[in-house]
Amino acid sequence: MINYVLRRVLVAVPMLLGAMSIVFFAMRVLPGDPCVAMMGDQATTEALADCTKNLGLNRPLAVQYVDYLWRSVQFDFGNSLRQGYPVSEYISRMFPHTLVLVLAAAVVAALVGVPIGIFSALNRRNPLIDYPLRIFALLGLSMPVFWLGILLLIVFSLRLDLFPLIGGGDLDGAIAMIRSGEVFTQPRDFLAAVADVLHHLALPALALGFTLAATVSRLSRSAMLEVISQDYIRTARAKGHHERAVVYKHALRNMMVPLLTIIGLFVAIALTGTVLTETVFTRPGLGKMLVDAIGARDYPLAQGAITVFTVIIITVNLVVDMLYAVVDPRITYR
Amino acid sequence: MSRQIRSRLPLVLVAVFTVLVALTLLGPTDPADAQRKKVLNIAAKEPDTLDPHSSTLGQSQAIARFMFRGLTRFAIKDGKVTTAEVEPDLAESWTLSPEGTIWTFKLRKGVQFHKGFGELTAEDVKYSFERQINKAPGTRYGVNLDVIKSIEVVDPHTIQIALKAFDPIFLLRMVGYQQGYILSKKAVEKYGEQFKWNPVGTGPFYFERHSPREKVVLKAFDKFHAGRPQIDAVNYFDVPEDATKLIGLEKGTFDLLYPEAVTADFADQVKKMGAVIDRRGPGGQERFYINMTKPPFDDIRVRKAFMHAIDRKAIKETMYPGGLARLASSCVPPGYFGHIPMQFPEYNPELAKKLLAEAGHPNGFTIKNYFISKSFFYPKVLTLAQEQLRKVGIIVELQVVEHATFHENIRKNLDPFVLYGGTRITDADPWLSLFFDSKEIPDPATGNKGTNFAHYRAIDDLLAAGRVERDVKKRAAIYAEAQKRIERDLVCLPISDVPGQWARNPKRVSTPFDPEYGEYSLHYSYNYPELLKVLN
Numbered sequence A: 001m002i003n004y005v006l007r008r009v010l011v012a013v014p015m016l017l018g019a020m021s022i023v024f025f026a027m028r029v030l031p032g033d034p035c036v037a038m039m040g041d042q043a044t045t046e047a048l049a050d051c052t053k054n055l056g057l058n059r060p061l062a063v064q065y066v067d068y069l070w071r072s073v074q075f076d077f078g079n080s081l082r083q084g085y086p087v088s089e090y091i092s093r094m095f096p097h098t099l100v101l102v103l104a105a106a107v108v109a110a111l112v113g114v115p116i117g118i119f120s121a122l123n124r125r126n127p128l129i130d131y132p133l134r135i136f137a138l139l140g141l142s143m144p145v146f147w148l149g150i151l152l153l154i155v156f157s158l159r160l161d162l163f164p165l166i167g168g169g170d171l172d173g174a175i176a177m178i179r180s181g182e183v184f185t186q187p188r189d190f191l192a193a194v195a196d197v198l199h200h201l202a203l204p205a206l207a208l209g210f211t212l213a214a215t216v217s218r219l220s221r222s223a224m225l226e227v228i229s230q231d232y233i234r235t236a237r238a239k240g241h242h243e244r245a246v247v248y249k250h251a252l253r254n255m256m257v258p259l260l261t262i263i264g265l266f267v268a269i270a271l272t273g274t275v276l277t278e279t280v281f282t283r284p285g286l287g288k289m290l291v292d293a294i295g296a297r298d299y300p301l302a303q304g305a306i307t308v309f310t311v312i313i314i315t316v317n318l319v320v321d322m323l324y325a326v327v328d329p330r331i332t333y334r
Numbered sequence B: 001m002s003r004q005i006r007s008r009l010p011l012v013l014v015a016v017f018t019v020l021v022a023l024t025l026l027g028p029t030d031p032a033d034a035q036r037k038k039v040l041n042i043a044a045k046e047p048d049t050l051d052p053h054s055s056t057l058g059q060s061q062a063i064a065r066f067m068f069r070g071l072t073r074f075a076i077k078d079g080k081v082t083t084a085e086v087e088p089d090l091a092e093s094w095t096l097s098p099e100g101t102i103w104t105f106k107l108r109k110g111v112q113f114h115k116g117f118g119e120l121t122a123e124d125v126k127y128s129f130e131r132q133i134n135k136a137p138g139t140r141y142g143v144n145l146d147v148i149k150s151i152e153v154v155d156p157h158t159i160q161i162a163l164k165a166f167d168p169i170f171l172l173r174m175v176g177y178q179q180g181y182i183l184s185k186k187a188v189e190k191y192g193e194q195f196k197w198n199p200v201g202t203g204p205f206y207f208e209r210h211s212p213r214e215k216v217v218l219k220a221f222d223k224f225h226a227g228r229p230q231i232d233a234v235n236y237f238d239v240p241e242d243a244t245k246l247i248g249l250e251k252g253t254f255d256l257l258y259p260e261a262v263t264a265d266f267a268d269q270v271k272k273m274g275a276v277i278d279r280r281g282p283g284g285q286e287r288f289y290i291n292m293t294k295p296p297f298d299d300i301r302v303r304k305a306f307m308h309a310i311d312r313k314a315i316k317e318t319m320y321p322g323g324l325a326r327l328a329s330s331c332v333p334p335g336y337f338g339h340i341p342m343q344f345p346e347y348n349p350e351l352a353k354k355l356l357a358e359a360g361h362p363n364g365f366t367i368k369n370y371f372i373s374k375s376f377f378y379p380k381v382l383t384l385a386q387e388q389l390r391k392v393g394i395i396v397e398l399q400v401v402e403h404a405t406f407h408e409n410i411r412k413n414l415d416p417f418v419l420y421g422g423t424r425i426t427d428a429d430p431w432l433s434l435f436f437d438s439k440e441i442p443d444p445a446t447g448n449k450g451t452n453f454a455h456y457r458a459i460d461d462l463l464a465a466g467r468v469e470r471d472v473k474k475r476a477a478i479y480a481e482a483q484k485r486i487e488r489d490l491v492c493l494p495i496s497d498v499p500g501q502w503a504r505n506p507k508r509v510s511t512p513f514d515p516e517y518g519e520y521s522l523h524y525s526y527n528y529p530e531l532l533k534v535l536n
Helices: A002-029 A034-042 A045-054 A061-073 A087-122 A127-142 A145-159 A171-180 A187-228 A231-238 A243-280 A286-295 A299-327 B002-026 B033-037 B058-067 B122-133 B185-197 B242-251 B264-272 B300-309 B312-319 B349-358 B378-391 B403-410 B428-436 B460-468 B472-489
Strands: B039-044 B072-077 B080-088 B091-096 B102-107 B148-155 B158-163 B205-211 B215-220 B233-238 B276-290 B365-373 B394-401 B417-420 B492-504 B516-521
Touching (some): A145 A187, A171 A187, A187 A243, A231 A243, B102 B122, B122 B158, B312 B378, B394 B403, B428 B460, B428 B472, B460 B472
Parallel strands (some): B080 B516
Antiparallel strands (some): B072 B080, B205 B215
16 A cells, blocks of 8 residues: 555656646747736836846746756745745645635535435436436536626625625634634634634635536436446345435445545546636635736746646545545555 | 444534534624724725836736825815826925936925834935836836936935936926835835835835735824825725626725726616716827838828728727717827827728728738737727728738737737727826837837837937927927827827726715816826725
8 A cells, every 4th residue: 555655656746747847838838928917018128128037037948947847846936926925825825715615615515416416316217306406417517607606696795795795704814823822712713713714615615516516416326326236236125125224335335436536536627616716706716826827927826836736636636546445445555 | 333423424514514604604794893993995906016116007006106105296286186287295395406407305304104114314215216227126117217317315304316317207207106106215125025015105004914815904104294094994905807896896895996997887887886986087098009111001091091990989989988088189198298189080981991992902901810918998999990990891800819918919010000008107208208219119039029019210309309308388399299290190099098997985985086087197096095085
């Protein structure tokens, strides 16, 4: 098992380097210059030349590339060209916002999607149940997150005034309290900060979670269908087990393997979804930061963000592979 | 036991989720203390820096005015703010030497910098200008101070600025705007590059904190030289989408909106919700420059045909119905010193076709790969123009690209005519110099990224003469002549003069100036944020 993990980590290194190199060159192949993007229509020739020099963009591309890789190895992703903040600091401030959004959306997606998928599979011969559930899944798949997001905002934020319109809540405050230990000395303040974060999180998590739930329900449905047609299920039923026991004890655990497989994919979909969700709900976060960075040709920030995304996806896939062994004892790694 | 827990897991998860949802519903709604504390909530885009000498972006310049001041300011005359005259601000008086090259400014005494950085002295003024002249990394406006030869501190409250030659617009350069802002020398030296997120000025509000991608928080400066502002704090939210800004204005989350673009729909919605739009001249001008060196536009008949084909009024009315903008009357906008009304070929497609035929294009021609920005007004104006040009046989095949790509491509001379916008110091000299001086002709071969997209060379002599002329009337005559030459050569077609516009909830915020052009400003925001008041 340890050997397997080590091997996977070693394979991840060239993958990461490859992704970083592609991003580095892709950003530079894109037409548009960071200085022009930054200075807009008020840029004079001299100012543009100065800006290019100050940002070190006048150096040969090969020099910039080697410099970038060398610094990245030392976890120094440089400074944002536009705002000057160190990229690592910037990302560490944005990352928690995206993380909580993805986690909350995953909870919503799992709580809504998995039961619907299973229920739909178990009642596949009852069109009154199966069809509406499948229509629900289709709706979720066809509904773009930005549309659903705006709808939720108009109804729950503007009309009913239940949720805030913008922002990510006092996440910085909550994290600072955890770090400083104030979470124990001032639990009320901490709870207030958490409530504020959840208050800001509810609508974005629902919007993103609901669109993801559709995918989850379809996949759970097909996973469950596959499992309940297996011989051991028939055997369990033949032994006279109650249907609930058959489903919970025999089918559910076995459908986890195909479900886990999609989690890796799911994280990638969720991360992509955060871009739109964060934009619609005007939330701070990595997704929106990445899109803005690409638009502004903020090379270091975009490179840093994509590196983080790559690391997340590689890690999640690795963890998922590890989990196979946990949910299915027949799988072992050597 | 563990099996039991496992089988109950879904139930536990549902319970936890329910509790969390309940918590969220019980959680705080909007900052309720805004009511008590007089908090002004502004929705704009996030500034890229708070160093006022460094950013050319509107949202950064707008917030700079809340924190910084200059030696002079735009004068308040008869209850209106004018960009044509200046009055003392951090300087209480000034004199000009007889030969016209040495300005002596007496500084107002007792002006304090934010956060205990001490009293404003002549050293700070000297430092603020010299860092730009010496092109400190990131500074953008040193070019506007190139006229300065040397700066001498006479005493802590007196500064003498020697110019290389007489500069007719020097007091305009000293307005608290871009290069004119005075920074604390001690603070810049202390924070270095991080001054951009630790700004220290003498303005009515001081910087409290920045939460990236969320907001910048400013607080009232008790020691502001003109008195503490009525507003206690300003939240400058990062809200990129105009639709979200409007929902926020209606909901009461925001009091002021700095929109990306004010469209008829935007104005309608603002009106419906009982809010107002504050319009500030001179604003930006949207105009076409025609590259007179690029065939077929090197033929003046084709340029004339182009202008006859464009229905300026229709474009202006479609983009900015009624009072949202004014039909542009000159290639130097009104509100700028030296502006005169110009004449442009009237809309006449038949005449345009005739001219094209005369120029050897009886069936018109096609412009392939015409690049246009996907942002701001660019794609909309260009689509309207495209349709009008099509009627006379000029087919424009659009390539809609990112704003940065557009800027890159127009400097490579890829577009034979260029749609452009913007605002400058309110004098014909800087304006005409940027867009019509031959030194500013963009050229990819030499790396020149200038903005003379017309590739015009016919007013270099006038620009040189204007820069040394001390007689105000003669200067005006010089720029009038320049505009006549531009009119003669048909290289510039202005469409709309679009004022700076912010939406305001009048039940929450008041301004002493008339919403309709009650103030002229170059700050992308209010000249005097300290005069804004939060009601109730």
